[in-house]
Amino acid sequence: MRVYENAGALLDSHSTLNQLLEQTIAAMRNGTVGGKLRVQSINTYERQLSLFKGERGDQAIGNLQLYECTKTVLTHWLMKLSERTPANAKLAKVLLSRAYDLTVMNGLGIWANNPTHGVKLQSNTSDDDEPVALSLQEVQAIWKNIQAWQTPYKRTDLVGIVGACMATGFRINEVLALRWEDVDLSSTPATVANTGTLVRQDGKLIRQAETKTKNGYRIVKLPMWFSDMLVQRVQVADSTLVFPNDKGGFMDAVNVRTRFRDARGEMFSHVMLKSFRSSVASAIANTASLEDAQKQLGHSSSEITRRYYVQRAADAGDNTAILELFAPDPML
Structure with a gap:
């Protein structure tokens, strides 16, 4: 029994799981399956295809024919995957569920029910997921390393990009999508509007004129040190983008992350560009309030900010009565 014909390719019970998943991604792009999804969301699901192909060391289950995919x-495959990478296992499960939807819509009677229903995966919450909150000393040390890396021969404005991450809490693709028209250096303090993000569509970087979420569209006030950096850059700007590549176009976040790994220093191997976002959130939440951190990061809920971005010290309780016993004798 066939599903449907797509670009001349017929799917039936002898087709491979990889073939079904590739057509599922195509259906997600045209909105047939999964409803209206953002480009970056579909791209994230598409990256999971490499798991099914065995390109990351997992069993190449995608090579199985559909009648073999009980x-x-x-x-079993999802559970093994969740032991290694719970987050990707969750995405793979969703993709398989969408594939099932496609088979139902097009009449392929492979599974009587959704084969992913009831599958309990391991949680991806662990100590490794604890947000990184850099101290002022660590920030200063990273600054020194980046400035040492940033020679006149380096075309990537890593100092400016890292500065933007630290000063705003924006995601890296939001920083790389910034245009000069989003920046207001005439106000006090200066401001920048988060109006879009870079996404990859059909292998090409494009600027999506909307943020990742509705709450992501916001204006944030800039610290003086970063507005001074922008003043220096706008005077020599020859692109509408604040941080363009050497040809004036969009800079690829993959390349920026590579440059950052080269520049950050060996002792900061645990620090990633996204660490600045959680550092911003932690600093604001612990100094001002969780709600202020939520607004800065553009979250719809303060619970998201607290759970994934704010590093908080555990409450040790009130032991002051006991510790008072260690008080020194009064000076005579």
Whole structure:
């Protein structure tokens, strides 16, 4: 029994799981499956195809024919994957569920029910997921390393890009999408509007004129040190982008992350560009309030900010009565 014909390719029970998943991604792009999804969301699901192909060391389950992909087989594969990478296992499970939807819509009777229903994956919450909150000393040390890396021969404005991450809490692709028209250096303090983000569509970087979420569209006030950096850059700008590549176009976040790994220093191997976002959130939440941190990061809920971005010290309780016993004798 066939599903449908797509670009001359017929799917039936002898087609491979990879073929079904590739057509599922195509259906997600045209809105047939999964509803209206953002480009970056579909791209994230598309990256999971490499898991099914065995390109990351997992069993290449995608090479199996569909009649071989029983619920038991799929469940075992997902559970093994979740032991290694719970977040990707969750995405792979969703993709398989969308693939099931596609088979139902087009009449392929491979699974009587959704084969992912009831599959319990390992949680991705662990100590490794604790947000990184850099101290002022660590920030200063990273600054020195980046400034040492930033020679006149380096075309990537890593100092400016890292500065933007620290000064705003924006995601890296939001920083790389900034245009000079989004910046107001005449106000006091200066401001920048988060109006879009870079996404990859059909292998090409484009600027999506909307933020990742509705709450992401916001204007943030800039610290003086960063507005001074922007004043220096706008005077020599020859692109509408604040941080363009050497040809004036969009800079690829993959390349920026590579440059940052080269510049950050060996002792900061645990620090990533996204660490500045959680550092901004932690600093604001612990100094001002969680709600202020939520607004800065553009979250719809303060719970998201607290759970994924704010590093808070555990409450040790009130032991002052006991510790008073260690008080020194009064000076005579």
